[in-house]
Amino acid sequence: MDEDGNEITLDARESECLFVLTGGLEAATVSACPGCRCRVLAAVALVDLLDAAPPHPRGTELIELADEAPTLHLYVVDGASDCEHPHWLDPLFEEWLDAGVAPGRHARR
Ligand SMILES: [Zn+2]
Incomplete structure (x- = not known):
């Protein structure tokens, strides 16, 4: 999702596929929880990464986002994880919290 709350929801298979195709999104990750897949991505790097990766069924949507x-x-946001991110100590964790798990984020859908 982006900071405005625009989001793309991937099912378990799509996200698994995305992580495999992009090498775990490593090249676009600026900060990540060590315990789960929650992370902050650089938008520009994500576009480059998706452009270079084999096609993903949701790739076009992700590039648009x-x-x-x-x-x-x-x-x-790793919806399948119960992780509370106790070891994600980077300052960007706060930014992720604000954007990713702000109350009412589903109200907009
Ligand atoms: Zn976590």
Whole structure:
């Protein structure tokens, strides 16, 4: 999702596929929780990464989201994880919290 709360929801298979195709999104990650897949991505780097990776069924949507993101960052929320991110100590964790798990984020859908 981006900072405005625009989001793309991938099912378990799509996200698994995305992580495999992009090498765990490593090249676009600016900060990540060591315990799960929640992370902050650089939007520009994500576009490059998806361009270079083998085609993903949701790739076009993801590139559009990244292209239109209002800030430099995108936020990955691992909905399948119970992790509370106790070891994610980077200052960007706060930014991710604000954007990714702000109350009412589902109200907009
Ligand atoms: Zn975590």
